Amino acid sequence: MNLTFIAKIIYIFLIVSSLSIQGCGKKENENSSSQTPTSQNNKPTLSIDPQKTGTISGKVLFKGQALQPKELPMGGNPECSTFHQGKAYSEELLVKDGALQNVFIYIKEGLEQYSFTPPQEPVKLNQAKCLYSPHVVGVQVNQPFILVNSDPTLHNVHSYSQANETWNVGMPFEGMEVTKTFSKSEIMITLKCDLHPWMIGYVVVLNHPYFAVTDAQGHFEIKNLPPGKYVIEAWHEKLGTQDQTIEINAQETKELEFSFEFSSKK
Numbered sequence: 001m002n003l004t005f006i007a008k009i010i011y012i013f014l015i016v017s018s019l020s021i022q023g024c025g026k027k028e029n030e031n032s033s034s035q036t037p038t039s040q041n042n043k044p045t046l047s048i049d050p051q052k053t054g055t056i057s058g059k060v061l062f063k064g065q066a067l068q069p070k071e072l073p074m075g076g077n078p079e080c081s082t083f084h085q086g087k088a089y090s091e092e093l094l095v096k097d098g099a100l101q102n103v104f105i106y107i108k109e110g111l112e113q114y115s116f117t118p119p120q121e122p123v124k125l126n127q128a129k130c131l132y133s134p135h136v137v138g139v140q141v142n143q144p145f146i147l148v149n150s151d152p153t154l155h156n157v158h159s160y161s162q163a164n165e166t167w168n169v170g171m172p173f174e175g176m177e178v179t180k181t182f183s184k185s186e187i188m189i190t191l192k193c194d195l196h197p198w199m200i201g202y203v204v205v206l207n208h209p210y211f212a213v214t215d216a217q218g219h220f221e222i223k224n225l226p227p228g229k230y231v232i233e234a235w236h237e238k239l240g241t242q243d244q245t246i247e248i249n250a251q252e253t254k255e256l257e258f259s260f261e262f263s264s265k266k
């Protein structure tokens with residue numbers, strides 16, 4: 001009788017443990033994926049009709065005196081300077097014909113009623129010629145983020161996160177890859193190499209796919225947006241942030257322009 005009683009207790013304990021573990025798993029998924037039909041507040045999650053989406057297309061301008069790119073201090077590091085025939089320049093302020101490159105544009109507000117499954121396709125951050133490529137990059141929460149070392153020299157990638165776990169990954173071999181993920185949205189995570197102090201890159205983690213980085217002509221495009229009113233932010237590492245509110249209708253393309261000026265205060 002005693003044995004049966006103990007067996008029952010163990011059985012009940014196992015069932016309760018299993019339920020509580022499943023419960024924890026569900027809670028985590030709700031934060032990061034669209035598998036669940038309701039949002040955290042038990043409000044219905046809106047679905048997106050791909051036939052009724054719009055596009056935001058735009059340009060980021062730089063107003064003011066043209067600035068010369070800073071030369072990077074690679075002199076004491078022949079393992080890096082040999083890639084650049086002696087001179088390499090900072091990517092922190094890239095201006096060409098009045099257009100600003102490497103501005104991160106994203107939907108800051110207006111998508112709260114939607115949830116998105118993270119893509120399985122990874123985002124890659126390459127360490128090439130002792131620079132991060134791309135210099136500014138976006139990734140979704142729980143999307144694979146692959147660090148690649150394309151140089152035949154040691155780099156490390158040190159993440160300076162506030163919301164996510166910080167890490168520091170040594171990458172001693174050419175061709176080495178390490179996959180990371182971010183569990184929370186965060187703007188902006190700085191990445192640095194402790195061996196080469198000029199190696200700085202930026203990662204933005206978002207819980208949606210609506211973001212872009214301006215190209216050399218200052219252009220950006222955000223497609224497949226559900227109709228609605230949005231706050232769009234433009235972020236630049238040295239020039240700060242700017243917000244604009246925009247309303248987009250089904251099958252509409254709206255043009256948007258941001259304009260940054262250089263200020264002596266950083």
Ligand SMILES: [Cu+2]
Nearest residue numbers: 155193195196
């Ligand atoms: Cu390095």
